Amino acid sequence: MIDREFIEKIEDMTGPKVIVTQQGAFADKHLYRVENKLADTIVLSSLSGLAEMIKQEMSEYNLPLFVRATSAERVHVFGAIRDDMQRERPFTAEAKFIDFDFNEYISIENMIICLKSRFAPTEDRDYLVQLLGNITDQQSVQTKDDGITQSATVKSGIQLIGEQRIKPIVTLKPYRTFLEVEQPESDFLIRLKDGRAALFEADGGAWEREAVKNVADKLRELLEDVPSVHIIE
Numbered sequence: 001m002i003d004r005e006f007i008e009k010i011e012d013m014t015g016p017k018v019i020v021t022q023q024g025a026f027a028d029k030h031l032y033r034v035e036n037k038l039a040d041t042i043v044l045s046s047l048s049g050l051a052e053m054i055k056q057e058m059s060e061y062n063l064p065l066f067v068r069a070t071s072a073e074r075v076h077v078f079g080a081i082r083d084d085m086q087r088e089r090p091f092t093a094e095a096k097f098i099d100f101d102f103n104e105y106i107s108i109e110n111m112i113i114c115l116k117s118r119f120a121p122t123e124d125r126d127y128l129v130q131l132l133g134n135i136t137d138q139q140s141v142q143t144k145d146d147g148i149t150q151s152a153t154v155k156s157g158i159q160l161i162g163e164q165r166i167k168p169i170v171t172l173k174p175y176r177t178f179l180e181v182e183q184p185e186s187d188f189l190i191r192l193k194d195g196r197a198a199l200f201e202a203d204g205g206a207w208e209r210e211a212v213k214n215v216a217d218k219l220r221e222l223l224e225d226v227p228s229v230h231i232i233e
Contacts, residue, residue, distance in 0.1 A: 036084055043092050047180050047215065050075060050093040051222035054229060061088050064228040067219055072177040072184075072211035073097075075219070097175040102188075105196040108135050120173035120183045128170060128190065132197060166190060169202060177211040181218045184210035 016029035039060075044050050050067075054077065058065055062079040069075050073095035079088035100118045112132050119125050170190055173183040186207035189200040216233045223229050 036086065038086060038088055039090060041089050041092055043094060045094060045096045047075070047093060047178050047218050047222060050091055051219065053091050054223065055226055057090065058229070061090055064230055066230050066232055068232040069212045069215040072208045072215070075215065095178040097179065100174050103198065103200050105193060105198040108132050108195060108197055111197040118175055120175065122171060122173050124170040125172055127167070131166065166192065176207065178215055181214040184214065
């Protein structure tokens with residue numbers, strides 16, 4: 001029969017040892033933290049859906065919950081730090097919309113389609129749709145460019161419509177964040193070349209700061225009656 005003291009001596013020999021020196025304490029073995037499994041993060045596509053999930057399940061998580069709009073198209077929810085120093089991440093919301101390729105020349109027809117389907121209505125959007133709608137034949141358009149502004153001489157069939165001065169900067173609202181909030185306005189430079197058109201961003205990215213604020217404000221509205229939830233921008 002194996003002696004209990006002998007077993008304990010073997011266990012003591014195989015276990016990690018801590019050696020204290022003038023340079024600090026050292027262990028002779030690596031220790032790996034055993035972490036408790038966290039619930040999988042649920043990904044949603046709307047702010048209203050995110051708010052509903054928080055209301056239904058917040059009691060299951062370590063409170064308070066922190067809701068952070070990390071970008072114009074993404075929101076993360078974090079729980080408070082638990083006793084095991086882990087932080088739950090129960091929910092994420094990611095905006096769904098069709099991107100527009102800025103800074104790229106595309107056909108006039110595709111530009112009109114994109115303006116109508118990927119931009120919220122504004123006065124300048126309608127202006128661009130009308131302007132480009134007059135350009136039906138790529139071979140019948142001549143553009144003049146002095147480096148600051150452009151003008152286009154447009155013909156429809158054999159009829160000369162005339163020279164139209166093009167606004168160099170237009171203010172538009174492309175869909176770039178959650179559709180439940182106001183889309184931020186920003187300035188764009190419109191350019192025509194060889195029967196194609198392009199929109200170049202001209203606001204230095206200020207639109208995204210406004211979008212994040214709009215998302216955070218909407219979340220405050222949706223969760224205003226929910227305690228222990230903090231909205232962070």
